[in-house]
Amino acid sequence: MFNFPMLYEDELIYSVVARAGIRAGITSPKQLLNEVFGNRKVVSTFDLPNQLAYIRNLYQKRQYSTESLIYSHTLFSIYAPFIPEDRRAQCMTWMKKESQGSVHLAVGLNASRLPALNKVRYCPACFKIQSERLGEPYWSRLWQIQGANCCLKHGILVDSELDFRPSARHAYVSADFESNNAIVQLPASETDLFITNKVLELLKLPPCSSPSYEQWSLFYKNLALSANCNRGLSHINFDSILNKLLDRWSLSTLRQFNLHDLDADNSWLHSIFRKHRKSFSYLEHLIAIEAFIGRHWSFKEIITHVSGLNIKKEDEILKPSGKSPSDIQFQRNQWQNLLIEFQKSIKQARQKDGGLYAWLYRHDKTWLISYNRSHHSTHIANGIKHDWAKRDRLYVRQLLNIKNTLIWDLDSPRRSSNWWLNQAKTSSTVEKNLETLPLVSSFLARYSENVNDYQIRRLTRVYISRISQGISLSSWIILREAGLSEQRLTEEASRFHGSISHLIEKENWNFKYENNGLT
Ligand SMILES: [Zn+2]
Numbered sequence: 001m002f003n004f005p006m007l008y009e010d011e012l013i014y015s016v017v018a019r020a021g022i023r024a025g026i027t028s029p030k031q032l033l034n035e036v037f038g039n040r041k042v043v044s045t046f047d048l049p050n051q052l053a054y055i056r057n058l059y060q061k062r063q064y065s066t067e068s069l070i071y072s073h074t075l076f077s078i079y080a081p082f083i084p085e086d087r088r089a090q091c092m093t094w095m096k097k098e099s100q101g102s103v104h105l106a107v108g109l110n111a112s113r114l115p116a117l118n119k120v121r122y123c124p125a126c127f128k129i130q131s132e133r134l135g136e137p138y139w140s141r142l143w144q145i146q147g148a149n150c151c152l153k154h155g156i157l158v159d160s161e162l163d164f165r166p167s168a169r170h171a172y173v174s175a176d177f178e179s180n181n182a183i184v185q186l187p188a189s190e191t192d193l194f195i196t197n198k199v200l201e202l203l204k205l206p207p208c209s210s211p212s213y214e215q216w217s218l219f220y221k222n223l224a225l226s227a228n229c230n231r232g233l234s235h236i237n238f239d240s241i242l243n244k245l246l247d248r249w250s251l252s253t254l255r256q257f258n259l260h261d262l263d264a265d266n267s268w269l270h271s272i273f274r275k276h277r278k279s280f281s282y283l284e285h286l287i288a289i290e291a292f293i294g295r296h297w298s299f300k301e302i303i304t305h306v307s308g309l310n311i312k313k314e315d316e317i318l319k320p321s322g323k324s325p326s327d328i329q330f331q332r333n334q335w336q337n338l339l340i341e342f343q344k345s346i347k348q349a350r351q352k353d354g355g356l357y358a359w360l361y362r363h364d365k366t367w368l369i370s371y372n373r374s375h376h377s378t379h380i381a382n383g384i385k386h387d388w389a390k391r392d393r394l395y396v397r398q399l400l401n402i403k404n405t406l407i408w409d410l411d412s413p414r415r416s417s418n419w420w421l422n423q424a425k426t427s428s429t430v431e432k433n434l435e436t437l438p439l440v441s442s443f444l445a446r447y448s449e450n451v452n453d454y455q456i457r458r459l460t461r462v463y464i465s466r467i468s469q470g471i472s473l474s475s476w477i478i479l480r481e482a483g484l485s486e487q488r489l490t491e492e493a494s495r496f497h498g499s500i501s502h503l504i505e506k507e508n509w510n511f512k513y514e515n516n517g518l519t
Helices: 013-024 029-037 052-057 066-073 085-096 102-106 124-134 190-204 213-226 238-248 251-256 268-272 282-292 299-308 311-318 325-341 346-352 354-363 365-375 385-405 417-423 428-432 438-447 451-469 475-481 491-507 509-515
Strands: 119-122 158-163
Touching: 013 029, 013 052, 013 066, 029 052, 052 066, 052 085, 066 085, 085 102, 119 124, 190 282, 190 299, 213 282, 213 299, 213 311, 213 365, 238 268, 238 282, 268 282, 325 346, 325 354, 325 365, 346 354, 354 365, 385 417, 385 438, 417 428, 417 438, 451 475, 451 491, 475 491
Parallel strands: none
Antiparallel strands: 119 158
16 A cells, blocks of 8 residues: 555554544545555454564655554553563564454453443544644544543543444544534542543653563562561551552542452452462552552652662561661661651651661662652651641751851851751751741741842941041942942942942041041
8 A cells, every 4th residue: 555644643543543434535445554554354352462573664755663553552551561471572573463352352351350431532622623723633642541431631531432442343444523612521539630641651662661560560569568468477457458549549440440349358459469470450440559659759769769679689688687677677667767857858867866767778788779769758748737836946056056146257158048057057958947936937028138138238247347446437448348349239228328428428437537537
């Protein structure tokens, strides 16, 4: 087939084949299959198509590799990181050539708890933009993923007339027939936006090898340990895991994905925190990780971390280190308490007890890193009010002491808010949390110098020094010694300087000193 259309961004393979049919004016599905694949038995599939080597060969200049077709124009990316590496490679081979349903089976779709989409979905507003810009709408892969229910720009996706798993297994239907401008899109909920964003992260991941089941098992074990959802070293406390999950996700959201059945001993949640024997879906991973990592996280970061977990090392660390589990548990508790004391600042906790940190690093490194990673906060968490009140009093006392020792010191640099905080050696977090430190804030409001204050202090210093020495008080000498000039003086400082000069003239001090030969 000549002039096979170039793919649009995120366009599904299904969509480009349908567009090729329209362009070539082919109305018979079998004829289209023959033209594109040279084979009338190819089954049309939205999510995980095969025969991609044929598609690649339709482009004269070989613009695409089959790998890029798979990762940018099918839904393989949302499954790939969660199936073992050998299976990922096998799936790619199937997708290049023939699959006959094996790919769907191998990524776990057939056994998945997630309900399949009934209809192919679209965003009416995006359709409109596509039609205006490109002259035709197309099926985007962003719309065909369970859980990613919205367009990030325009709102909730809309069902088309087309079945996601159509009974006409050989037809390719273009997006063209679906342009109903009258549809009003519902706004997306926060949950829809969150999940859609996370799924987009997966779609954007470059091809890379997948972590093993053992690595995923270890990752979840560490996740449970770091959230204190364990009894002893190796037993997981499922009640606390369940509580954590339900703290983050409503049952109705879980029900929507058929992930709400959590009580049974063999629920997906129990299984994901046990030794992995099968793959879990992107939504199960997303929901579990989000409930346990109480901060911003990305799939890229998590998958890189899991791929780097060293299974052997973990065993070596726990067994031949010669440390008993109770020793390890004790030291872990100590570290957890220290992090609580220092409001999750790993740096401060390390400074306080470097020995403990070193011990854990030597004997329990995987846990330490995973715990720190999930508990480190770049900002101070709200809600520990009594600590802030205590800090507030402590810091303001330090500041007042400094101010009292400085009362006759006219030489220091400008006493800005920052300068005061540096003198008191407060941590950098104080500056960012002034609203929780009322005493420190009012001290700073009262004693911080602006540029006016600073220039006036410099002039005062020079005047006092020269008057006490009985030397010349000419205006330009004062300015030069204060490191100022007429041009740089602020209005207020200039008024101050003017009024002192006026006073000096009136009292004839200059004359007196100069006559005494003291200049
Ligand atoms: Zn849209």
